[in-house]
Amino acid sequence: MTSPLFGQMMDVPLLASSLISHAARHFGDTEIVSRRIEGDIHRYTWRDCEQRAKQLSQALIGLGVQRGERVATLAWNGYRHLECYYGVSGMGAVCHTINPRLFPDQVAFIVNHADDEYVAFDMTFATLVDIIAPQCPNVKGWIALGDESCISTHLADMATPVLSYETLLAKHDGDYEWPVFDERSASFLCYTSGTTGNPKGALYTHRSTVLHAFGASLPDAMGCSARDAILPVVPMFHVNAWGIPHATALVGAKLVLPGNCLDGKALYELMEAEGVTFSAGVPTVWLGLLNYVKQADVRFNTLKRTVIGGSACPPAMLRSFEDDYGVEVIHAWGMTEMSPLGTLAKLTWSQQQRSPEEQRHLREKQGHVIFGVDMKVVGDDGRELPWDGKSFGDLHVRGPWVINRYFRKDDSPLIDGWFPTGDVATIDADGFMHITDRSKDVIKSGGEWISSIDLENVMMSHPQVAEAACIACSHPKWTERPLVVVVLRPGATVTRGGTACVLRWQGGEMVEARRCRFRR
Ligand code: AMP
Numbered sequence: 001m002t003s004p005l006f007g008q009m010m011d012v013p014l015l016a017s018s019l020i021s022h023a024a025r026h027f028g029d030t031e032i033v034s035r036r037i038e039g040d041i042h043r044y045t046w047r048d049c050e051q052r053a054k055q056l057s058q059a060l061i062g063l064g065v066q067r068g069e070r071v072a073t074l075a076w077n078g079y080r081h082l083e084c085y086y087g088v089s090g091m092g093a094v095c096h097t098i099n100p101r102l103f104p105d106q107v108a109f110i111v112n113h114a115d116d117e118y119v120a121f122d123m124t125f126a127t128l129v130d131i132i133a134p135q136c137p138n139v140k141g142w143i144a145l146g147d148e149s150c151i152s153t154h155l156a157d158m159a160t161p162v163l164s165y166e167t168l169l170a171k172h173d174g175d176y177e178w179p180v181f182d183e184r185s186a187s188f189l190c191y192t193s194g195t196t197g198n199p200k201g202a203l204y205t206h207r208s209t210v211l212h213a214f215g216a217s218l219p220d221a222m223g224c225s226a227r228d229a230i231l232p233v234v235p236m237f238h239v240n241a242w243g244i245p246h247a248t249a250l251v252g253a254k255l256v257l258p259g260n261c262l263d264g265k266a267l268y269e270l271m272e273a274e275g276v277t278f279s280a281g282v283p284t285v286w287l288g289l290l291n292y293v294k295q296a297d298v299r300f301n302t303l304k305r306t307v308i309g310g311s312a313c314p315p316a317m318l319r320s321f322e323d324d325y326g327v328e329v330i331h332a333w334g335m336t337e338m339s340p341l342g343t344l345a346k347l348t349w350s351q352q353q354r355s356p357e358e359q360r361h362l363r364e365k366q367g368h369v370i371f372g373v374d375m376k377v378v379g380d381d382g383r384e385l386p387w388d389g390k391s392f393g394d395l396h397v398r399g400p401w402v403i404n405r406y407f408r409k410d411d412s413p414l415i416d417g418w419f420p421t422g423d424v425a426t427i428d429a430d431g432f433m434h435i436t437d438r439s440k441d442v443i444k445s446g447g448e449w450i451s452s453i454d455l456e457n458v459m460m461s462h463p464q465v466a467e468a469a470c471i472a473c474s475h476p477k478w479t480e481r482p483l484v485v486v487v488l489r490p491g492a493t494v495t496r497g498g499t500a501c502v503l504r505w506q507g508g509e510m511v512e513a514r515r516c517r518f519r520r
Contacts, residue, residue, distance in 0.1 A: 013183035014210035017090035019249040021178060024050035027226060027252030033274050034079040035259035035266070037124055038150065042079055046249065049082060051174040056087030058172035063141065065117050067092035067181070070189060072116040074100045074107075074125045077236045077257040080145040080165060084120050085236070085245055089187045089206070090178050093117075096189040097237045100125050101448055102199070108135040110191045110199055113408065120145055120165060123154045124260055133160040143168065183207040189407060190239055192336035193449040194442050195422070201407030202336050204240075208401040212339040213246035215372040215401070220346045222247065222280070222307055222330070229254040229274055229302070233262060233281030234310070238447070239340040242280055242309070242332075264292025268300075275302045280332075282310035282447035283317060283479055290320055300325050307332050307344070310447045311479040312435065315364050333366035333435065337403040337419060342375065343367040343433050351430065365434040366425070373399040375433060376418070377425050389428030392436050395421045443472040443480050450482050459484050464492035 002008065012018075023030070028047035036042050065071060071088045073095065075081040088095035096114050098107060111119060111132065119136075120143040121129050129142055144151050147166035155162060187206045191199040204212075217224040224230060224247045232244040232255075240246065248255045256274045258267060267289050271279065286308060293300070306321065309332035321327045334340035345367030347359060354362075369375055377385045377393040385391040396418035403419055405412050413419060422440030427433050443450045452470035459468035467487040472480040488494065 015206045016187050016209050017178035019246050020050045020086040023249035023252055030252055030254055032079055032255045034257040035261055037122055037259055053083045053086035054174040054176040055169040055172040056083050057091035058176050059168040065093050070094045070096045070114045070116045072096040072098050072119040074098050074121040076122055076260045078259050081236050082245055092179055092181055094186045094189050099237045100128055104131040108132040111136045118143055126155050126158050130159050188240055190336050196441055196453055202403050203407040208339055212243050212401040213250045215370050216243045216341050217247045217251050218370055221344055221370045224251045224253055226252040228277045229256055231256040231276045231279045233279055233285050239336045242340055264288040268292055271303055277302055277304045280307035283308055283313055284446040300327055303327050309333055311444050339401040342373050343369050362432055365432045368431050373397055377427055387427040387429055389426050392424055392426045395423045395425040397421055443482050445480050446478045455482055455484055459486055464489055
């Protein structure tokens with residue numbers, strides 16, 4: 001008997017696999033273009049992507065991966081990483097994207113905390129895998145995202161035994177039905193180091209992933225469309241590239257993935273060659289792109305709009321994109337705990353009737369919420385502050401794609417059902433939020449977090465140091481850089497030099513990770 005209280009619509013769960021099957025069935029010929037770490041350009045379609053994602057699901061099932069278990073990735077933006085997104089989550093396992101820019105100890109901590117069964121990695125991360133593998137005894141296998149010949153050419157020196165992704169896929173035919181299960185099942189896992197202490201995991205549900213893809217695609221959000229060719233510069237290891245791999249499947253857009261070539265020239269050339277209309281990334285990347293187009297004296301022939309977020313968009317960058325190059329800038333704010341989109345600075349019809357200065361002033365703020373997110377600022381007494389654009393307080397959010405609890409943490413971070421973001425903000429009468437400060441002890445440099453507490457602890461462990469304070473300094477390229485101020489112990493003297501952990505990168509590849517002494 002059906003209760004008269006319930007409506008009579010199909011009860012179809014919102015699953016990540018529904019995104020890829022929709023793209024494959026209804027936009028099957030639409031292209032996904034990737035700059036491979038092998039150096040060439042790879043192109044195929046959403047239909048091919050689903051086929052290979054299903055082959056991956058079959059391979060993982062063959063390896064014994066069960067629903068709910070974690071399979072991790074250490075990878076750049078590319079088609080194999082996209083197949084991991086859908087192949088892992090589609091079969092009901094959890095796709096855990098790891099940020100390879102973290103210190104190796106942190107990466108090992110994350111792999112162990114997540115209890116990853118397998119880790120799929122781009123070959124550029126072979127050194128990192130060799131460093132962390134001995135610390136991660138529970139990982140059942142390390143899967144190199146390449147074929148046997150690439151492995152024998154590039155990974156011959158690896159100490160860790162690896163499996164070939166292409167060999168695993170080749171054993172399966174992709175004749176596989178996506179399983180149907182509860183939409184509240186876990187889909188993706190992302191750790192954030194934007195908190196104090198060890199990185200913490202945000203475990204998304206299939207429901208939150210799909211709802212976020214809907215929200216992110218709205219015209220007044222990122223406005224993704226089948227008319228677009230979309231290039232996410234924001235890495236797929238950072239909050240699921242702001243949901244773009246899901247939103248592009250939802251709307252059937254062309255997807256362009258830049259691999260590990262993120263310098264201004266490489267990005268510009270890929271955008272022009274593939275007719276990219278829309279892109280998204282952090283200010284540091286856009287600075288590199290703007291510098292390149294200025295120096296090379298070239299124009300954007302297809303790029304129409306770009307989302308800038310992750311750190312505050314400098315007003316000069318907004319002006320340069322729009323006034324010099326005719327590219328619309330959409331300033332956005334969000335966080336890992338919010339899947340990540342929260343607000344975007346897009347204007348309503350009536351706001352567009354205001355003077356150009358007033359419009360720009362509004363658009364420099366972090367913006368207005370999209371449906372799915374509610375926000376408020378609260379004072380020290382926990383009471384909501386007025387939306388007057390002046391009263392600043394802690395920014396709290398809630399909604400169906402906002403975190404409820406960190407992965408494997410018992411205590412809830414919520415206050416009266418709201419998540420405290422650690423950002424300090426105002427909200428004005430237009431409902432536009434503006435971040436004025438941060439209450440969390442972290443510094444964001446080039447889109448990546450540096451813990452001020454960790455740095456202070458390192459300084460304080462020095463026998464000559466009595467007190468240390470780490471502060472953020474503004475920096476033209478990196479947005480913020482840490483500056484540590486110390487008080488010496490009585491009788492201590494200052495000398496130049498010390499020890500540091502050095503990570504050396506070359507063309508997007510981490511070629512060295514070591515502790516060293518330095519002198520200046
Ligand atoms: P993450 O979880 O690494 O994506 O970092 C989220 C945090 O980055 C937010 O809580 C803010 O502190 C900061 N953030 C993100 N977007 C912006 C923005 N548009 N302006 C200022 N800070 C931002």
